[in-house]
Amino acid sequence: MPSVSKKGIQMPESPIRKLVPYAEDAKKRGINVFHLNIGQPDIKTPQVALDAVKNNTLETLAYARSEGSEEYRVKLAKYYVKNNIPVTANNLVITTGGSEALLFTMGSITDPGDEIIIPEPFYANYNGFSTASGVTVVPVISKIENNFALPKIEEFEKLITPKTKAILICNPGNPTGYLYSEEEIEKLKKIVLKHDLFLIADEVYREFTYDGLTHTSILSLDGLEGNAIVIDSVSKRYSMCGARIGCIVSKNEEFIQTAIKFAQARLSPPTYALIASEAALDTPDSYFTDVKEEYVARRNTLISELEKIDGVTVANPKGAFLLRCSITHKRF
Amino acid sequence: MPSVSKKGIQMPESPIRKLVPYAEDAKKRGINVFHLNIGQPDIKTPQVALDAVKNNTLETLAYARSEGSEEYRVKLAKYYVKNNIPVTANNLVITTGGSEALLFTMGSITDPGDEIIIPEPFYANYNGFSTASGVTVVPVISKIENNFALPKIEEFEKLITPKTKAILICNPGNPTGYLYSEEEIEKLKKIVLKHDLFLIADEVYREFTYDGLTHTSILSLDGLEGNAIVIDSVSKRYSMCGARIGCIVSKNEEFIQTAIKFAQARLSPPTYALIASEAALDTPDSYFTDVKEEYVARRNTLISELEKIDGVTVANPKGAFLLRCSITHKRF
Numbered sequence: 001m002p003s004v005s006k007k008g009i010q011m012p013e014s015p016i017r018k019l020v021p022y023a024e025d026a027k028k029r030g031i032n033v034f035h036l037n038i039g040q041p042d043i044k045t046p047q048v049a050l051d052a053v054k055n056n057t058l059e060t061l062a063y064a065r066s067e068g069s070e071e072y073r074v075k076l077a078k079y080y081v082k083n084n085i086p087v088t089a090n091n092l093v094i095t096t097g098g099s100e101a102l103l104f105t106m107g108s109i110t111d112p113g114d115e116i117i118i119p120e121p122f123y124a125n126y127n128g129f130s131t132a133s134g135v136t137v138v139p140v141i142s143k144i145e146n147n148f149a150l151p152k153i154e155e156f157e158k159l160i161t162p163k164t165k166a167i168l169i170c171n172p173g174n175p176t177g178y179l180y181s182e183e184e185i186e187k188l189k190k191i192v193l194k195h196d197l198f199l200i201a202d203e204v205y206r207e208f209t210y211d212g213l214t215h216t217s218i219l220s221l222d223g224l225e226g227n228a229i230v231i232d233s234v235s236k237r238y239s240m241c242g243a244r245i246g247c248i249v250s251k252n253e254e255f256i257q258t259a260i261k262f263a264q265a266r267l268s269p270p271t272y273a274l275i276a277s278e279a280a281l282d283t284p285d286s287y288f289t290d291v292k293e294e295y296v297a298r299r300n301t302l303i304s305e306l307e308k309i310d311g312v313t314v315a316n317p318k319g320a321f322l323l324r325c326s327i328t329h330k331r332f
Numbered sequence: 333m334p335s336v337s338k339k340g341i342q343m344p345e346s347p348i349r350k351l352v353p354y355a356e357d358a359k360k361r362g363i364n365v366f367h368l369n370i371g372q373p374d375i376k377t378p379q380v381a382l383d384a385v386k387n388n389t390l391e392t393l394a395y396a397r398s399e400g401s402e403e404y405r406v407k408l409a410k411y412y413v414k415n416n417i418p419v420t421a422n423n424l425v426i427t428t429g430g431s432e433a434l435l436f437t438m439g440s441i442t443d444p445g446d447e448i449i450i451p452e453p454f455y456a457n458y459n460g461f462s463t464a465s466g467v468t469v470v471p472v473i474s475k476i477e478n479n480f481a482l483p484k485i486e487e488f489e490k491l492i493t494p495k496t497k498a499i500l501i502c503n504p505g506n507p508t509g510y511l512y513s514e515e516e517i518e519k520l521k522k523i524v525l526k527h528d529l530f531l532i533a534d535e536v537y538r539e540f541t542y543d544g545l546t547h548t549s550i551l552s553l554d555g556l557e558g559n560a561i562v563i564d565s566v567s568k569r570y571s572m573c574g575a576r577i578g579c580i581v582s583k584n585e586e587f588i589q590t591a592i593k594f595a596q597a598r599l600s601p602p603t604y605a606l607i608a609s610e611a612a613l614d615t616p617d618s619y620f621t622d623v624k625e626e627y628v629a630r631r632n633t634l635i636s637e638l639e640k641i642d643g644v645t646v647a648n649p650k651g652a653f654l655l656r657c658s659i660t661h662k663r664f
Contacts, residue, residue, distance in 0.1 A: 013593055226333030270428070
């Protein structure tokens with residue numbers, strides 16, 4: 001029987017899967033288990049998006065345009081402009097989730113063995129996409145003591161080699177909840193310009209910032225147009241993870257044209273989900289006010305209860321809906 | 333400005349794009365242009381699939397299970413059994429289109445530089461997936477003179493090297509319309525067993541066979557269980573190309589477990605499309621009778637008209653809905 005590839009063996013298994021047997025076992029012992037391990041919000045999807053799909057009049061469920069329809073990209077560009085990201089429809093490639101946006105980006109800018117520097121802890125699936133693309137992840141350590149702020153630029157400098165192609169950040173951060181400041185983004189701008197690297201920012205949690213803080217997109221900075229690549233998704237914004245619609249945003253035309261070739265090979269993003277995503281752009285602002293209020297209340301409850309536990313240190317998330325804490329292991 | 337990767341440069345552009353300017357130009361000159369260049373059927377999607385989406389009652393559009401829900405895979409396995417493909421739900425990984433099924437398969441069984449032998453002419457996007465996966469396509473030539481039948485096994489033998497991982501066929505063939513006979517599939521079985529290779533069959537046109545001929549799945553053969561991988565999709569079967577739901581089918585457990593790791597990294601196939609695809613399994617048989625009748629009528633019209641043109645040779649397709657002809661170029 002032929003065997004699978006080295007790449008196939010190296011592909012990481014979902015780390016969440018490892019926890020499932022422990023949870024199942026605890027449940028059997030009568031323990032109430034809260035599943036805090038998966039980024040699936042229970043928040044409702046905006047009605048306007050759900051209705052658009054329910055009221056669709058398609059008779060043939062046809063391919064969408066590989067890079068997304070002109071109509072959707074024009075409307076989406078307006079959303080970005082409103083969010084201080086000055087782009088046009090031609091700067092966008094619609095993808096099947098943020099996952100595919102990352103895969104197309106890695107395919108477009110890296111060859112096997114190339115390196116991408118990522119602040120750690122990072123979203124576990126970055127490992128999966130990197131392995132699938134033959135990319136080596138080079139972690140730079142961020143620490144819970146300062147809420148997982150950007151590591152010192154000297155730490156990045158130490159890790160840059162001729163094989164380094166990009167720095168990848170997640171802002172606000174999954175799984176840290178850290179929101180990078182404008183000063184931190186400026187520092188990243190300097191280092192990627194100095195070393196001629198791409199700066200990739202996964203900004204899928206853009207709307208979810210708390211305590212009066214605001215999000216700084218890497219695409220809002222002057223002079224970074226050729227280097228900046230934003231990864232986006234409707235999954236968390238509109239609580240529609242199952243849509244599988246994402247987006248690559250960049251003003252680097254050579255890069256966008258390359259990403260479109262990857263999009264053409266897989267033909268089309270999912271058509272029903274495009275209908276939902278285009279309609280979701282009409283979601284009223286009040287939806288986000290309510291959702292943010294809900295997330296802040298949950299965060300505050302979780303933190304105040306966690307801090308009551310001896311040996312637990314919590315990083316206070318200023319964005320996203322994730323929280324990371326350290327637990328000092330004790331003998332019970 | 334940082335530049336794209338070698339892989340990005342090598343990614344093929346959609347060949348269809350090259351034809352668009354000629355068509356646009358001809359239209360401007362008042363010529364009526366028939367677009368025969370894209371596999372987007374105008375056949376209606378089964379009502380049962382469309383209705384299932386219109387009547388859905390989701391309030392949160394959540395992730396689906398990475399490998400597809402148990403319910404859908406169980407129901408889909410019954411469809412396969414009905415089609416003489418004896419598999420269970422555990423032999424299936426649901427993918428985002430046949431495209432992703434091919435990408436996961438290549439990622440699971442090849443490392444950069446490995447080779448896959450494919451009868452040529454082949455579906456253009458096999459090149460795209462191969463480039464994205466770092467795989468070298470090794471073509472083996474099939475000829476219009478015999479309707480693009482399987483090349484002689486000796487021709488395959490000549491091309492097998494230590495880097496060969498698989499033989500990939502499309503049956504019925506895109507773009508040839510050729511339907512491999514059981515004898516041809518048996519020949520392929522022998523050679524992959526002899527050289528310990530995977531045999532990948534893209535069987536998305538399974539239902540569309542004509543002139544009383546029937547389809548032989550590679551999974552219907554005894555003794556090929558460890559080697560056979562079927563690529564499938566709902567796109568053509570139910571005229572729902574925009575769903576983006578496909579499937580990997582294999583009885584090789586190590587391979588399936590590896591493909592699931594690729595599926596986990598990208599989290600979920602599109603949820604709305606899964607609703608449509610599960611409902612589509614209840615499509616009445618009369619739908620296929622009607623569609624096949626329509627395709628046969630179209631094929632016959634096209635062939636009889638093409639054969640009236642001097643210098644045109646047509647391969648008579650026994651399956652799928654594609655037709656290939658050669659045109660002897662003449663001075664007008």
